Structures are given as structure tokens and as C-alpha cells.
Amino acid sequence: MALPIVNSISPTSGPPGGGTLVTITGTGLSGTIAVGFDTTDATNIAVVSDTQVIAVSPAGSSIANVTVVTPGGRSAISPAAQFSFAAPAPAAGAGAPYFIDPALTSTIVGSLVNVLSASTSPDAIQAQNTLMRRLALEGDVIGSRVPPPRNITEIGGYMNMLADLKEGSMREQTLAGILGVASPSEAQSFLGAPTPLAMVALANDRPPGAAQPSIPTNVLVRSDFVPAVQAAVKSLHAQGATLPLTGPAVLTLPKGGPGATVPANVLAYLGRTLTLAPQAALAVPGADPLALIRASGSTDPFAPAANAINPATNPVTPANYDALQATATTVATVPLAAASFVPLGPVLGAAGFYQASPPPQPANSLDTAWATFSNITGLVAGDTLLGDELLLLHQPSAIAASVFASLLNAVWNGTTFV
Numbered sequence: 262m263a264l265p266i267v268n269s270i271s272p273t274s275g276p277p278g279g280g281t282l283v284t285i286t287g288t289g290l291s292g293t294i295a296v297g298f299d300t301t302d303a304t305n306i307a308v309v310s311d312t313q314v315i316a317v318s319p320a321g322s323s324i325a326n327v328t329v330v331t332p333g334g335r336s337a338i339s340p341a342a343q344f345s346f347a348a349p350a351p352a353a354g355a356g357a358p359y360f361i362d363p364a365l366t367s368t369i370v371g372s373l374v375n376v377l378s379a380s381t382s383p384d385a386i387q388a389q390n391t392l393m394r395r396l397a398l399e400g401d402v403i404g405s406r407v408p409p410p411r412n413i414t415e416i417g418g419y420m421n422m423l424a425d426l427k428e429g430s431m432r433e434q435t436l437a438g439i440l441g442v443a444s445p446s447e448a449q450s451f452l453g454a455p456t457p458l459a460m461v462a463l464a465n466d467r468p469p470g471a472a473q474p475s476i477p478t479n480v481l482v483r484s485d486f487v488p489a490v491q492a493a494v495k496s497l498h499a500q501g502a503t504l505p506l507t508g509p510a511v512l513t514l515p516k517g518g519p520g521a522t523v524p525a526n527v528l529a530y531l532g533r534t535l536t537l538a539p540q541a542a543l544a545v546p547g548a549d550p551l552a553l554i555r556a557s558g559s560t561d562p563f564a565p566a567a568n569a570i571n572p573a574t575n576p577v578t579p580a581n582y583d584a585l586q587a588t589a590t591t592v593a594t595v596p597l598a599a600a601s602f603v604p605l606g607p608v609l610g611a612a613g614f615y616q617a618s619p620p621p622q623p624a625n626s627l628d629t630a631w632a633t634f635s636n637i638t639g640l641v642a643g644d645t646l647l648g649d650e651l652l653l654l655h656q657p658s659a660i661a662a663s664v665f666a667s668l669l670n671a672v673w674n675g676t677t678f679v
Contacts, residue, residue, distance in 0.1 A: 263464055263478050265289040265329045265336040268511060274345040279304065279320040283344065285329060288462040288479055288510060290314045292332050298325040298344055311462060312511075321346040458653045459484045460512045460532055466494065466503040468550040468571075472540040480506040483532030483654070486636060489612035490535070496611075501573030502603045503550050505538040507632075514655055514663035521664045527678055528635050530665075531650045535614050537565060537605070537632040543623070546584035547597050553623070553631060554602055557581035562619045565631060566602040577601040587626040605634075613638045642675040 267287040275281025283303075285296065289311065296303040296316040303316035314329060327342040328335050410416045416439065423432040462479040482490050494504050514530055515521065528534050542551035548570070553563040563585050569577040579599040586595050606616060614634035621630035639645075648669030651660050660666060671678035 263289055264334045265293065265331045266479075266510070267327065267329055267336045267339050267342045270327050270342045270344060273343065274347050275318050277320060277322055277346040279318045281318040283316050283318055283327070285314045285316060285327060285342070286312060286511075287329065287336065288312055289331065289333065290329055293329050294332070295330040297328045297330065297335070301325070310459065312459075318344060318346075456652070456654055456656070458532070460654065461487050463487065463490070466505045466550075468503045468505060468541070470541070470548070470550065471544065472505070472538065472550070475540050476505050476538045477507060477510070479510075480508050481510075481512055481532070482535070486532070486613065490614075493608050493612040496608055497567050497603060498571075499573060499575045500567075500577050500603050501569035501571040501601070502567035502577075503571070504567060504605075505541045505550055507536050507538040507540075512654070514651075514659055514665060517662060517664045517666050523664050523668065526633070527647070527665075528637070532654055533636045535609065535634045535636075536629075537634075539626075539629040539632045542632075543585060543587040543592075543626050546586055546595055547600060551605075552602060553585040554582040554597070554600075554604075557583055557596060559583070563622060563631075564620050565605045565616070567605055567608075569601040569603055577603055585623065587623060589626055592623060592625055609634050612636075637673075640673045642673055645673040647671040647673075647678040 265287060266289055267285055269286045271284045271286075272281065275283070283296075290313065291308060291311040293306060293308050293314045296306050296314060298319055298321055301319045301321060304319055305317045307315045309315060316327075321344075324343050324345050326338045327344050328338060330336075410419060420432060420435065423429075423435065460481040461484050463482050465477055465480045467473050467476045467478065497504050512530065512532060515524060524530070526534065537551055542549050542553060542565070546552045546554070548568070550568055550570075552566050552568055554566045555561045555563050557580075563583075579601050582597045582600050582602060583594050584597050584600075586593050606620075609615070613636045615636075616631075616634055621628075623629070623631050640650075646669065647665060648660070648671075651665060651669070655663075660669070668678065
């Protein structure tokens with residue numbers, strides 16, 4: 262089992278006495294059995310998903326490195342996962358401390374986290390979200406950045422600020438809270454509603470060779486595509502080949518705002534692409550894990566293939582090929598006699614992932630368009646909206662802040678969203 266990876270924590274500080282609810286984000290976290298604040302373990306933990314764990318900070322001092330322990334081992338220390346034990350700072354300009362709910366103790370927080378971690382039914386998961394929302398917004402788990410308003414003038418100032426920021430939903434909820442009536446809109450939650458799909462971290466093929474250190478240990482695959490991709494990898498392994506992939510550690514939407522441009526490959530942000538590790542090809546075609554090949558002497562486009570150089574239960578019949586060998590400035594064709602390759606087009610096609618037709622041909626080793634395969638399963642031309650596809654993976658708040666915010670009604674035309 263691969264080591265877990267911690268990418269960030271929130272919040273990054275809390276009181277020395279402990280009791281702060283800390284959200285830990287990363288990959289490979291589903292098997293978490295402990296969360297360490299340096300050498301002291303968290304008093305309680307709750308595994309939310311493979312990418313998120315919640316822990317209650319222990320008592321401490323100074324700054325502690327937060328690590329996660331799974332059956333695969335302990336995550337590496339990261340500068341992005343350091344927790345500071347510090348007394349609450351005064352509110353800006355007021356000299357008053359953060360508002361702390363005296364009724365919410367670390368014991369109560371620990372008890373609630375135990376309830377969260379033991380619940381699995383749909384009703385219980387809904388209760389988890391409600392508890393977490395109330396802990397975050399109505400308790401001192403996330404301390405107030407300003408003291409509670411003391412009079413109607415201060416309340417009016419907050420309401421005007423929310424209006425200026427166009428936070429209509431939050432303004433309505435604030436009014437509902439003041440009046441003691443039911444909120445007219447969905448309550449705010451730092452967790453957000455669970456999305457129908459998720460990006461799952463799968464163990465990646467990392468065959469020996471010069472490219473191995475730069476190939477990621479895990480690769481993200483959309484949850485509904487995972488079984489098909491795993492079947493493709495299993496098929497390649499049976500033939501003595503591997504499928505080294507690459508991609509981001511976390512799938513996030515590009516931020517919107519002045520000067521922001523829509524990326525050319527929108528499908529990548531919908532979890533609908535697989536990218537071969539380009540560093541695993543074009544250097545030494547006969548020995549690289551991947552290659553761009555065609556039948557010897559043909560004029561067909563070069564297409565990606567996996568080099569069957571490992572022991573196999575279903576060995577590949579050797580054949581003669583032409584292959585591409587490239588540098589940062591040149592590309593050349595080299596002959597390969599009696600070589601064993603598995604063309605990746607049919608294998609990944611069976612998993613729903615296809616290349617552009619004809620396959621892109623690289624002009625040099627930096628030209629990596631040949632490495633991308635896309636999955637358009639379920640996209641209906643003239644009907645599927647970009648906004649609906651984004652909501653399968655991303656929270657509405659993230660979409661609203663992204664470069665795609667103004668394109669939610671773009672329609673799939675068979676090639677892209679317009």
C-alpha cells in the first residue's frame with residue numbers, strides 16, 4: 262500500500278489546550294488509523310473520504326508537523342501541514358478576543374467526532390454533515406474573526422457588508438438566525454454537499470528506468486471510470502506491459518477573474534482524461550515503457566503502445582516496427598526488429614478512453630499531445646450542459662469562483678462545449 266500524502270490542513274492554528282477540529286486534505290487517507298501532531302496523536306479522528314480526514318488537536322505548544330498514519334505507513338512531513346499552538350489573537354482594530362463559546366469543550370467535540378466516525382448509513386451521513394456544519398458555524402471550532410454584534414448598528418453593518426459582497430444566501434441566513442426562524446435557503450457548510458462522483462487515487466505503474474523518479478506514485482481516475490481503467494491495466498500486465506500515467510495530485514478548477522482564460526482541454530477538469538507519462542517514451546524506443554510505433558515500412562500515423570518487456574502470462578507475438586525517437590528539438594524514425602508491443606488504442610478504447618483521430622504526431626520530446634486519451638461516454642451532443650458535468654465532481658462554490666462560472670449553459674457539440 263502506498264504511503265498517504267498530506268497536502269494541506271485547515272485551520273493551521275489552535276489553542277495550546279487542544280480541541281481544535283482540523284481538516285486534513287491529501288490522498289490515500291481512507292485507511293487512516295492515526296493522525297500525529299509531531300509525536301502526539303490526535304485525540305479523535307474521523308475519515309471522511311480518501312482525500313479528507315478530520316482530527317481533534319491534542320494539547321501542545323509551538324509548531325507541530327501534522328502527519329497521517331495508514332497501514333501503508335506514515336505520510337511525509339510537509340511545510341503545508343504545520344499546526345501552530347497559539348492563544349487566540351485579538352480581533353482586528355477592536356482589541357477584543359475571538360468569541361469563544363464556553364459551552365463547547367474539547368470533550369464534547371471529541372464525543373461528536375466519535376459519533377461521526379462510527380456512522381455509515383445515508384441518514385447518519387446526513388446527520389454528520391449537520392453536526393459538522395453546526396460545529397463550524399455555531400461553535401468555536403472555527404473562531405469568529407470579529408466579536409458578536411453588540412447592537413443593531415453593528416448588525417446593520419454586517420448586513421450591509423454581505424449585501425455589498427453579493428452574498429445573498431448568507432445574508433438571508435443571517436436574518437433568519439437573528440429572527441429565530443427557518444432559513445429560506447440551503448445552510449452554509451464548509452464541507453459542502455457530497456458530489457455524485459469523486460476522483461480516486463489509484464496506484465500507478467512506475468516501471469524501472471530513467472523516467473521512474475518523475476512518474477507519480479498515484480494517479481487520479483474518476484470514480485465511475487475506475488473499474489474499466491483497472492481492467493485495462495490488468496490486461497496490459499498479463500501481456501508483460503505497463504501503463505505509467507501522469508496527472509495532478511488534486512483536481513481543482515482554474516480560478517476566474519480578470520485575465521483568466523478558459524483552458525483548451527475542458528474534459529480534463531471533468532475527470533474525463535487519462536494522460537500517459539510522456540517521460541516514459543521517445544528516449545530509447547526499444548527499452549522505454551511506452552513508445553510511438555507503426556508497422557515497419559508503413560505510412561500509418563505513429564500511435565502509442567506499451568512495451569511488453571516483463572514476464573507475461575499472455576505473451577505478445579514479436580513483430581517489426583518503426584518507432585519515434587525525439588529530443589527537445591528533433592524527432593527521428595528508428596527501426597525495431599522482433600519487438601513486442603501492445604497498442605494502447607484498443608486497450609484504452611475498451612475502457613472508454615480514445616485519442617484524437619488521427620493521433621497527434623509529436624514534433625519533439627516536449628510536444629505531449631499524443632499522450633492524452635479522453636472519455637466522452639454519456640455526453641449527448643446538443644443536450645449535455647457543462648454546468649451539469651461540473652457538478653458531478655465540484656462544489657457549487659468552487660464552480661462559481663472558477664473560469665467556467667459564465668459557461669455553465671455551454672452545450673456539448675460532440676467535440677467540445679460551446
